[in-house]
Amino acid sequence: MRIVAEHLSYVYNAKSPFATAALRDVSLTIEEGEFFGIIGHTGSGKSTFVQHLNGLLRLPSSLKRRKKRPKCKKGELPPPETVLRVGEFDLTEKKTDFRALRKSVGMVFQYPEYQLFAETVRDDVAFGLKNFSAEKPSEEQIDGAVKAALEVVGLDYEEMKDKSPFELSGGQKRRVAIAGVIVTRPEVLVLDEPAAGLDPLGKKEVMELLHRLHREWCKTIVIVSHDMDEISENCTQAAVFSEGRVVCVLPPKELFRRADELTALGLDVPLTAKLVSALARRGVEVDCDFTTEDFVQNVLALWQAHGGKGGGA
Amino acid sequence: MKAIEFTGVSFRYEEEGPFVIEKLNFSVEEGEFVAVLGHNGSGKSTLARLANGLLVPDEGAISVFGTPLTEKTLFEARRNVGVVFQNPDNQTVATIVEDDVAFGAENVGLKREEIGERIEFALRAVGMEAYRGATVARLSGGQKQRVAIAGVLALKPRAIVLDESTAMLDPRGRREIVDVVTRLNKEEGITVVLITHFMEEALLADRAVVMNRGEIVMQGKPEEIFARQEELVTYNLALPRIGVICNRLRAAGMPVSNTLSAEQLAEEIAKCV
Numbered sequence: 001m002r003i004v005a006e007h008l009s010y011v012y013n014a015k016s017p018f019a020t021a022a023l024r025d026v027s028l029t030i031e032e033g034e035f036f037g038i039i040g041h042t043g044s045g046k047s048t049f050v051q052h053l054n055g056l057l058r059l060p061s062s063l064k065r066r067k068k069r070p071k072c073k074k075g076e077l078p079p080p081e082t083v084l085r086v087g088e089f090d091l092t093e094k095k096t097d098f099r100a101l102r103k104s105v106g107m108v109f110q111y112p113e114y115q116l117f118a119e120t121v122r123d124d125v126a127f128g129l130k131n132f133s134a135e136k137p138s139e140e141q142i143d144g145a146v147k148a149a150l151e152v153v154g155l156d157y158e159e160m161k162d163k164s165p166f167e168l169s170g171g172q173k174r175r176v177a178i179a180g181v182i183v184t185r186p187e188v189l190v191l192d193e194p195a196a197g198l199d200p201l202g203k204k205e206v207m208e209l210l211h212r213l214h215r216e217w218c219k220t221i222v223i224v225s226h227d228m229d230e231i232s233e234n235c236t237q238a239a240v241f242s243e244g245r246v247v248c249v250l251p252p253k254e255l256f257r258r259a260d261e262l263t264a265l266g267l268d269v270p271l272t273a274k275l276v277s278a279l280a281r282r283g284v285e286v287d288c289d290f291t292t293e294d295f296v297q298n299v300l301a302l303w304q305a306h307g308g309k310g311g312g313a
Numbered sequence: 314m315k316a317i318e319f320t321g322v323s324f325r326y327e328e329e330g331p332f333v334i335e336k337l338n339f340s341v342e343e344g345e346f347v348a349v350l351g352h353n354g355s356g357k358s359t360l361a362r363l364a365n366g367l368l369v370p371d372e373g374a375i376s377v378f379g380t381p382l383t384e385k386t387l388f389e390a391r392r393n394v395g396v397v398f399q400n401p402d403n404q405t406v407a408t409i410v411e412d413d414v415a416f417g418a419e420n421v422g423l424k425r426e427e428i429g430e431r432i433e434f435a436l437r438a439v440g441m442e443a444y445r446g447a448t449v450a451r452l453s454g455g456q457k458q459r460v461a462i463a464g465v466l467a468l469k470p471r472a473i474v475l476d477e478s479t480a481m482l483d484p485r486g487r488r489e490i491v492d493v494v495t496r497l498n499k500e501e502g503i504t505v506v507l508i509t510h511f512m513e514e515a516l517l518a519d520r521a522v523v524m525n526r527g528e529i530v531m532q533g534k535p536e537e538i539f540a541r542q543e544e545l546v547t548y549n550l551a552l553p554r555i556g557v558i559c560n561r562l563r564a565a566g567m568p569v570s571n572t573l574s575a576e577q578l579a580e581e582i583a584k585c586v
Contacts, residue, residue, distance in 0.1 A: 042453050042483045111481075170353050197399070197480045199352045199510045200551030226483045229554050268484050271554045271575060278579030284586055292554060296561040302586040303567055 001087030001104065001187045001220065003030040003053060007080040009244075010048055010057060022048040024244040025080075030237075032187075035214055036222045037231040037252070040241030041266060046224050049241065050190050053086060053222070054105035055098040062094050086188065103132040106186035106218070110193045112177035113170065121168075122146050122161040125180045132184045149183040150176075152217055153209060171202045175209070182217055189218040193225060203227075207234055232256055232270040232290040240267070253289040314379055316472045316504040317341045317364050317394065322373035324359055324527075333359045334527040336373070341506055343378070343471070346498045348515035348535065349508045351524035352549040357508045360524070361476040364506070365394040378471060392421065395465030399477040401457035410452075410460055411436070411445045418467040428467075435463035438501070439493050455486025459493060466497075472504035473497065480510060491517065512539065512553040516573060523548055540571040 010023040023045045030036050040046045051057040059082060084091040089101045109115065118124035125146045129137060137145070147157040153175040165176050174194075182189060194210065195203040207230065214221045225231055231238050232252045240247040240255070242265050248255065256262070256273040263269065272290045279286050286302065288294040318340040325332045334356045341347050351357045362368040363375060366387045375382040377390040398404055407413040411432050418428045436442045439459040444452065449460060458478055465473060475494065479487040491514055497503045507518060515521045521538045523531035525548040531538055539545070542556050552560070555573055562569050562582075569581045 041485060042455075197477075199549075200512075200553075201352055201549050204551055266485065271558070274575040275558070275579055275582075278576055279583060282579060282583035284579075284583050292557055292561075296558060296565075299562060299582055299586070300565050300567065303565075303582075306586045308566075 002032050002085075003028075003087075003188070003220075003222075004083060004085045005029070005049075005052070006083035008049075008052065008059075008082055008084055010045075010052070010059075012048075021244055026244070026246050028239055028246050028249060030220065030222060032219050034220055034222075035210075035234060035236045036220065037235035037238035038222065038224045038241060039226075039228070039231060039238055039267065044241040045244040046241045047192055048244075050107070050192060050222065050224060052084060052091065053188070053190055054102045054107050055091060055096075056107065058098075059084060059092050061092045062096065064094065099132060103184045104187050106181040106184065106189045108178055108181050108189065108191040108194060110196060112181070113165075113173035116165040116173060116177055116180075119164060120161060121150070121155075121163050121165050121176050124165050124176060125149055125183050128180055129183045145183050146179075149179040152182070152213065153179045154205075154212075155179070171198065171205060174198070174202075174206065178209070182213065186218055188220045188222065189213060190222045191224070194223055195225070195227065195230060203230075210234070226268075228256075228268045228270040228273075232272060233292065240265070256290045314343045315340045315376070316343045316345070316378055317506070318376045319360075319363070320374045320376075322363065322370045322375060324363060324368060324370050324372075332371075332527055334363070334370075337528065339522070339529055341472070341504055343504055344498075344502050345520065346495070346505045346518045347507070348518035348521045349506060349524060350510075350512070350515055350521060350538075350550060355524040355548075356527035357524055358476050359527070361396055361474045361506070361508055364474055365391050365396050367396070388421075392468050393470055394472045394474060395468060395470035396474045396476060397458070397461050397465055397478045399480050401454050401461060401481065404461040404464075405449045405457065408448055408450065410441065410447050410449055413449055413460055414463045414467050417464050421468065431467040431469070432463075435466040438466055438497060439463045440489075453486060454482045455489040458482060458486065458490055462490070462493060470503070472506065474506040474508070476508045477510065479514065487511070487514075512556075512573070523550065525549070536573070539573050542571060 006027045008023055008026040012020045012022055026049060038046045048057065082092055086101060086105060089096050116124055118127060126142045129142060129145055150157045150160055155175055165173060195206045198206060210221055235252055238252055238255050239249045256269055259269040259273045259277055270290055272295045276286050286298050288298045319337050322334060322337045323332050324334045349357050359368065363370055366382055378393050380386050382390050405413050406416050414432050414435050415428050418431050436445060439462050441459050441463060449457060479490050494505055494507065495517055498505045507514060509515060516535045518535055520532060521535040522529055523538060530548055531544065539556065542552055542560060545552060555575065555578060559569055559571050567585055569578060572578050
């Protein structure tokens with residue numbers, strides 16, 4: 001499912017003294033199959049944007065019975081029309097089946113383990129499935145789906161199903177929470193800071209899990225992250241949000257070449273980009289895609305070209 | 314003087330359960346800045362909760378600024394050792410910043426004027442004096458966490474324990490907290506125990522301590538600890554990305570050191586090529 005947003009704006013507490021514009025005229029396309037990263041400060045609008053993708057935040061036009069034509073003064077162009085489409089779903093329309101949309105677009109919030117609630121892991125994972133299925137699934141169907149979802153997140157069904165989700169370790173809880181979202185087999189999986197608060201090893205495991213899901217389970221993955229290293233290592237494409245606008249959309253390879261611009265926005269850059277610019281200041285040009293692997297290979301190649309091993313040059 | 318001293322401390326959450334901390338000897342000097350590292354479940358948070366009497370050890374003794382921690386001295390110990398936790402949203406009790414900062418000070422029964430002065434001092438120390446009358450719920454994560462620190466500071470503690478207090482913050486919020494804590498340590502002489510997953514934060518400490526299965530397995534200057542990378546990995550601590558890069562380059566025979574500074578590494582690479 002392709003995600004297309006054009007001229008998308010959103011105001012919190014509209015028509016009140018607390019009105020804050022969270023999105024200002026955002027246009028962004030996320031192609032099917034992408035491992036998409038969304039970067040930006042707290043308050044830059046990234047979470048507001050992703051909450052639109054499964055209709056948690058709705059456009060005013062999708063809530064009213066009839067679309068109102070925007071008023072405009074004589075001689076002025078009407079404001080550009082807002083477009084928000086996820087695959088077949090037109091999210092500006094009231095007629096849209098939002099329940100079906102939510103089944104196809106899974107949303108994993110920050111710290112999803114705080115949302116675990118059921119008595120057993122099986123019931124917790126099954127909850128979304130029961131809610132989103134058009135027909136009531138049979139117990140066998142539920143068991144099968146829960147089993148598959150737990151297994152893809154790397155948990156053993158037999159061992160886990162009757163346990164209380166609250167007696168699991170932090171990393172396991174997060175896996176169960178993710179299983180509870182992917183159990184409906186969404187085509188798009190959106191995760192808000194999936195690795196936040198985990199220790200470095202836990203982070204690594206979560207990112208490996210997401211790659212596995214991307215290969216075997218969900219066509220498109222969208223992650224919101226503050227961690228530039230995470231973006232540069234994992235994403236195929238990244239959008240930078242700032243003050244409710246999209247500043248740029250580029251593959252990390254090109255994005256982090258513009259390290260200065262990111263720094264100017266107050267954003268971090270990945271370590272590899274810091275090294276590349278520190279080397280450039282010393283007159284050493286390293287051309288890499290900002291993954292650790294590629295950086296190391298390129299540096300080693302340069303070194304070998306200069307006499308390399310044992311040369312000490 | 315020792316700010317916090319653990320002697321042969323063991324603790325488990327359930328009777329008959331496994332010990333989360335076992336025969337632990339650990340001490341922090343007054344005025345010291347100590348970073349505690351360790352993977353999830355290594356006993357770091359238990360350590361924080363033991364240090365100000367939120368948990369009571371099953372064996373061994375804990376003393377705080379020379380006073381043994383017992384039921385009688387518990388409240389004095391809590392005044393001396395303030396703990397800031399991970400989730401900013403779980404640590405606020407009032408809706409307005411100054412009320413929240415005053416909460417602890419009110420609870421220990423200080424005079425009204427005194428409380429006013431302490432709020433003033435605490436908010437200034439964390440750089441939040443402009444937000445005195447602000448609604449806590451409308452602050453950013455980093456700001457909320459600074460208010461939580463101010464609430465602890467209003468009790469004029471001699472030591473602060475931060476239990477992964479930066480884990481839920483964005484990079485900017487994290488920097489705010491680390492700056493405040495470093496300044497409190499250097500300028501106010503407050504003892505700091507910083508429990509963290511972020512290796513860069515540990516670099517600012519005088520001493521780093523690595524925990525594994527409730528024991529201290531490594532300690533020393535942060536740079537020395539990070540130089541022992543193979544060992545860190547065995548304690549389930551993933552290396553920071555720069556450590557991975559240094560290791561890869563060295564494995565290929567390139568003469569670079571085990572530095573954690575990007576500038577330093579760039580300098581060394583530049584010399585080789």
